Amino acid sequence: MESAINALVSGFKAYAGRDGSSDTLSRDEFYRLVSSELSNFIKKADDPAAIDQLMSSLDKNNDGELNFLEFWQLIGQLASKHGRFSQ
Known part of the structure; x- marks a missing residue:
């Protein structure tokens, strides 16, 4: 798991660092990450x-970017669905 x-x-950092801050994903960075x-x-x-x-559904603070914790929500949702865990 480590x-x-x-x-x-x-x-996350590889995609986040393309447009500026390595701490957040811009809309374009998020699109590239998801599609790739x-x-x-x-x-x-x-x-x-x-x-x-x-992205809008994940962007809890409505700043137009996703920080790692906001992105992590998506990973948790995808893993739960993939593992067929109940929500």
Whole structure:
């Protein structure tokens, strides 16, 4: 599990650092991350409108970016669905 956490943190920082801050994902960074890394887990991963809606649902502080904790919500949701754990 440690390697999975390392991979998630490293992946987040790799995408987050492209447009500026390595602490947040911009809309474009989030779109690139989802379409490149999560396309088998997220329906319509190549649809910008669907990704905008997904990002908006995760962006709890409404700043137009996702910090790691906001992003982590998505990972938890995807893992729960993939593992067929009850919500």
